[in-house]
Amino acid sequence: MATLGELERSVMDLLWDSETPMTSGEMRDGLAASGATGAAKDLAVTTVLTVLSRLEAKGFVTRERDSRPHLYRASMSRANHMAELMHEVLGAAPDREAVLARFVGQVTPSEAETLRRILAGN
Structure with missing residues (x-):
């Protein structure tokens, strides 16, 4: 099983705690509000998208491509x-x-x- 880095864990915690899929912007805002990572307040959406791409490749996240912006959800509990x-x-x-x-x-x-x-x- 793939391991998670600190930012990946923070993103997954947001997704696991959410009852609905989230956009990358919502996740960036959620990370900033939670102070989950030291750099969360200055975190760019592109950084969150990169993390989401890695999480999708590892099988942790699924992306709903039918909407813009894309919606992300945890693929497992x-x-x-x-x-x-x-x-x-x-x-x-x-x-x-x-x-x-x-x-x-x-x-x-x-x-x-x-x-x-x-x-x-x-």
Whole structure:
């Protein structure tokens, strides 16, 4: 799975938090308002478009070309992305059982209960 740089993560956070597709201008304004990156206030729309192009190539973003300006949306949910990252890390571990044991040993009682429910299929 492709990794995300700081600006890419900030753009994805905006898209994941949005209920509707966004234009590059809306994302630039959202980045500036959130202060997500140090340079966000001076961020050009062309920079945001470059980041969106990279995210589209990595499979994180889809672009609706029927409208002008183009609309962008996340191609997967934040939860799916995080699950894929966890699976990738687990798959690279030489001792999966040790990694799982360490992970489970650090969860809260509430998280442990959630894991039990999920594993039970409920």
